[in-house]
Amino acid sequence: MTGKHPARSGDTRIKAVLGPTNTGKTHLAIERLCAHSSGAIGFPLRLLAREVYDKVCAIKGPKEVALITGEERIEPPGARWLLCTAEAMPREAGTRAFVALDEAQLAADRERGHIFTDHLLNTRGRDETMILGSSTLEPMIRSLLPEAEITTRPRFSTLRHAGATKLSRLPPRSAVVAFSAEQVYAVAEMLRRFRGGAAVVMGALSPQTRNAQVELFQSGEVDYIVATDAIGMGLNLDVTHVAFAGLSKFDGVRQRRLTPAEMAQIAGRAGRHQKDGTFGTLSGGGRDVAFTDEEIYAIEEHRFAPLSHLFWREGDPRFDSVDTLIGDLEAKPETPGLVPAPEAIDLAVLKRLAEEPEILAGITSPRQVARFWDACSLPDFRQHGAETHARFIARLWQDLRHGELGSDYVAARIADLDRPDGDIDTLQGRIAAIRSWAYICQRPDWVLARDEMAARARAAEARLSDALHGRLTERFVNRRTAVLMKTMGKDANLLRVELAEDGAVSVEGEIIGHLDGFRFVVDARTGHDDRKLLLAAAERHMAELLAQKASQLIASEFGELTIEKGEILREGQPVAHLREGKALAAPRIELARELGALAPQQRTRLAEALEVWLVRELAPLAPLTRLEEAARDPQAGTELRALLLAVIAGRGIVLRERAGLAQVPPERRRELRKLGVTIGALDIFVPALLKPAPRKLLRAIGVDRRFVREDMASVIPGGQKLPAGYRHAGKQAIRVDMAEKLFRAAHESRAAAPGKRRFVIDTALGTSMGLAPGSFVRLMREAGFRKIPAPALAEGVFGPPEPDLWEWRAPRKDHQSTARPAAPKPREGSAFAALADLIR
Numbered sequence: 001m002t003g004k005h006p007a008r009s010g011d012t013r014i015k016a017v018l019g020p021t022n023t024g025k026t027h028l029a030i031e032r033l034c035a036h037s038s039g040a041i042g043f044p045l046r047l048l049a050r051e052v053y054d055k056v057c058a059i060k061g062p063k064e065v066a067l068i069t070g071e072e073r074i075e076p077p078g079a080r081w082l083l084c085t086a087e088a089m090p091r092e093a094g095t096r097a098f099v100a101l102d103e104a105q106l107a108a109d110r111e112r113g114h115i116f117t118d119h120l121l122n123t124r125g126r127d128e129t130m131i132l133g134s135s136t137l138e139p140m141i142r143s144l145l146p147e148a149e150i151t152t153r154p155r156f157s158t159l160r161h162a163g164a165t166k167l168s169r170l171p172p173r174s175a176v177v178a179f180s181a182e183q184v185y186a187v188a189e190m191l192r193r194f195r196g197g198a199a200v201v202m203g204a205l206s207p208q209t210r211n212a213q214v215e216l217f218q219s220g221e222v223d224y225i226v227a228t229d230a231i232g233m234g235l236n237l238d239v240t241h242v243a244f245a246g247l248s249k250f251d252g253v254r255q256r257r258l259t260p261a262e263m264a265q266i267a268g269r270a271g272r273h274q275k276d277g278t279f280g281t282l283s284g285g286g287r288d289v290a291f292t293d294e295e296i297y298a299i300e301e302h303r304f305a306p307l308s309h310l311f312w313r314e315g316d317p318r319f320d321s322v323d324t325l326i327g328d329l330e331a332k333p334e335t336p337g338l339v340p341a342p343e344a345i346d347l348a349v350l351k352r353l354a355e356e357p358e359i360l361a362g363i364t365s366p367r368q369v370a371r372f373w374d375a376c377s378l379p380d381f382r383q384h385g386a387e388t389h390a391r392f393i394a395r396l397w398q399d400l401r402h403g404e405l406g407s408d409y410v411a412a413r414i415a416d417l418d419r420p421d422g423d424i425d426t427l428q429g430r431i432a433a434i435r436s437w438a439y440i441c442q443r444p445d446w447v448l449a450r451d452e453m454a455a456r457a458r459a460a461e462a463r464l465s466d467a468l469h470g471r472l473t474e475r476f477v478n479r480r481t482a483v484l485m486k487t488m489g490k491d492a493n494l495l496r497v498e499l500a501e502d503g504a505v506s507v508e509g510e511i512i513g514h515l516d517g518f519r520f521v522v523d524a525r526t527g528h529d530d531r532k533l534l535l536a537a538a539e540r541h542m543a544e545l546l547a548q549k550a551s552q553l554i555a556s557e558f559g560e561l562t563i564e565k566g567e568i569l570r571e572g573q574p575v576a577h578l579r580e581g582k583a584l585a586a587p588r589i590e591l592a593r594e595l596g597a598l599a600p601q602q603r604t605r606l607a608e609a610l611e612v613w614l615v616r617e618l619a620p621l622a623p624l625t626r627l628e629e630a631a632r633d634p635q636a637g638t639e640l641r642a643l644l645l646a647v648i649a650g651r652g653i654v655l656r657e658r659a660g661l662a663q664v665p666p667e668r669r670r671e672l673r674k675l676g677v678t679i680g681a682l683d684i685f686v687p688a689l690l691k692p693a694p695r696k697l698l699r700a701i702g703v704d705r706r707f708v709r710e711d712m713a714s715v716i717p718g719g720q721k722l723p724a725g726y727r728h729a730g731k732q733a734i735r736v737d738m739a740e741k742l743f744r745a746a747h748e749s750r751a752a753a754p755g756k757r758r759f760v761i762d763t764a765l766g767t768s769m770g771l772a773p774g775s776f777v778r779l780m781r782e783a784g785f786r787k788i789p790a791p792a793l794a795e796g797v798f799g800p801p802e803p804d805l806w807e808w809r810a811p812r813k814d815h816q817s818t819a820r821p822a823a824p825k826p827r828e829g830s831a832f833a834a835l836a837d838l839i840r
Helices: 025-035 046-060 104-108 113-122 135-144 181-195 207-218 260-267 293-301 322-329 345-354 366-376 386-400 407-417 424-442 450-476 528-540 542-557 593-597 600-617 619-632 638-649 666-674 692-700 736-751 764-769 773-782 831-839
Strands: 014-018 039-043 065-068 081-085 098-101 128-133 149-152 159-165 174-177 199-201 224-227 241-244 248-250 255-257 277-282 310-312 338-340 497-499 504-507 510-516 519-522 561-564 567-570 573-583 586-591 653-655 683-685 715-717 726-729 732-735 785-788 805-808
Touching: 014 025, 014 135, 025 039, 025 046, 025 098, 025 128, 039 046, 046 065, 046 081, 046 207, 098 113, 104 113, 104 128, 104 135, 104 310, 113 310, 128 135, 135 149, 159 293, 181 199, 181 224, 181 450, 199 207, 199 450, 207 224, 207 450, 241 260, 260 293, 322 345, 322 366, 345 366, 345 386, 366 386, 407 424, 407 450, 424 450, 561 692, 573 600, 586 600, 600 619, 619 638, 619 692, 638 653, 638 666, 638 683, 683 736, 726 736, 726 773, 732 736, 732 773, 736 764, 736 773, 736 805, 764 773, 773 785
Parallel strands: 014 128, 014 149, 039 081, 039 098, 065 081, 098 128, 159 277, 174 224, 174 241, 199 224, 241 277, 310 338
Antiparallel strands: 248 255, 497 504, 504 510, 510 519, 561 567, 567 573, 573 586, 653 683, 715 732, 726 732, 785 805
16 A cells, blocks of 8 residues: 555455454464465464464474564475464465454554554455454444455353452462563462462563463463463463453553453453353452453453554555655555554664764665665564664664674674573563574575574574573472562563662663652653653662662661661660561561651651661561461461461470360371471471571560570570570470471381380480480480380490380370460560450
8 A cells, every 4th residue: 555545455355353352263264274275374473473383383284384473484495374473474465365364453553553554454365365353443344444244253151250359369270460570570479479389471471481381371280370461462371260460551652541452352361262261350459450340341241442543654665765764654644544653663763863874874775775674673672662772773784784794793692692591580681682683683684694593593592481481480380499589570661770879860871860768850851752761660660779779778877777675776776666567577667766856758768768678687587477477368277377376476486285286187287387387296396497597586676585595506505494496405405406306316216116115216316416315315205205224234244235225105195275385475456466366
């Protein structure tokens, strides 16, 4: 078509198959493709193109099928069936028997709509053309393609609203949809804690990583998948429920609420074929994360406002000059229903570089203009924005204008990125960068030894993808891993954000403002064109920036801080008092009376800074925090929660006979081990809380006033009052976990002598700990072991004496004692006292 009037095709073999998700539209297109002698289908995502490519290869054979995307090109000689992304789909008419365009309603998308509109109007099959999309597209089809035969298909299954659900109660086989990488990671982390793991799928992942993550979900290894809205574009998953973590997203212009049609596109992933599905939201997200009655009706009944316009841009511009090219790309259509497409990043880069004379020098022929436009059309895979991407294109053009890129140069750039080390964020950044080079290597005349370089780029992406899959699996599935990643990942439009010591905030080295206390102030010199992008980057990193600012604030204004006797001190003077909070390991900060002269705003900032510092300082109490969280979980059951409360009340240690272990079913005791709780012969305890750091912290914050042994040695001299974590052993005392080690060794010796009442216990382990023989006997007696001394050698008899023998009798049975544990009890009115009363 031209820049003024869209071409009208007289072909009566255009079929529009419209309807909601799960109507079999894509499956129908695959059947029709395979029924023709040749054909092509354009998809909105390369992940979907790859999925269908694998299906068609299984039917026609890999030698007959091609996959064409910006970064990947598998094109056997003479391949007759093409699976493409919409951007890479050939713009042709009648050269193939069949052509289909999937998710054609994306012609109304601000960023990519003009590409789908161009195919909708111009790309045709010789025998059959099929347009697949939402029913909202029907008025535009009737207006622009009146000759098209329109078929509406009903959804195979029903879709019903299920309301809001807590993340901890999310049903199995659920997908959680979020709208930023940070939110995806945060939800996946919580699912790892609550339900053992989740797969992660985002549009920025490579096909290998995405497929590996999906396989985790499809195979049942994990029951949950967390994804961005890319999940709505035809990815087929065995999902029964879709939960929205939010109902708004940044669309490149502003943060806005999803339209009902967009909601339905995502919610429709629930229920496949004849299996019904449900959708809802995650509770706790506020009023904005809740469907209105009108939205629920629209989604359940598949009734949406029809599209009133499609975005258009000249698909066949002239290359007489750069100015002519820009003019054609900015031309306005005269056909009703078509509107000019917003300025995409390729046009923004073209216009930006057209302002630089040294770039335009030598671009005189139509061939050079077309080549320059191809360079500007390189996708911004790294999502750096027009300004940064333009600099990358300018550097690339310096080589392309004179010919092709040297293979040595390209190989070096690929090798720089081909490093599978680093965290999730680092690997995603490298994959995004390698996609740029994969795209460059796919161009027919950009790189010397093109096929070899393209193979290297694909191999590098595969290795990085394997590494990323490993990191994602370890991070969100492997329960042994407890280390949080350093950053929560970058969203599509985020750049590198840094906070200087003076409070200046910079993005990619450009100062855009500063932190005034905890308030971000924009630099007035920030350019208007970059303002929204840079502010969005700063906003998404604000939590990190505030944490850095809090650390600087404490270091500069308060000096060295310590925690002693329930107070935060500076040089021995109280800065704040620690009061009982919602949990033992999360005390509430109350600023010292001496700071009452500060302005309210300053007091708030100070309290926020201290809270950030305190959270970091109390990290060694994380095992206690997990116990408190489990004790508050109604699903734990009354008996298990009662035992957990006893352990918490004992600050990590409780006598077994007072814990009520007998009331806990054996199958539930495994959950104690998962929480780090050891069920010992005489004590139930948390080994991680027997280290010096957590014991000192519990005493310092005022929740355990018992004396703390600095080194927490295994065996110490006894006394009337023992330090926290020890039990009596004659005239000595032994740490409870070391005592349990001796008891287990003794029971192993007993088990090694089956059928015998008496057995031998090796006392060397106790001796190595420093336990005297008499103390060892007294300790073992507590656990039911009684020593039977060996008879002395008869007079005149020589040789080694016989070993002492031992007998064992269970010292007591587990029971639910009414006595309180010998440890600090919760203060009256506290959260844990109330919880204990509720359980009793």
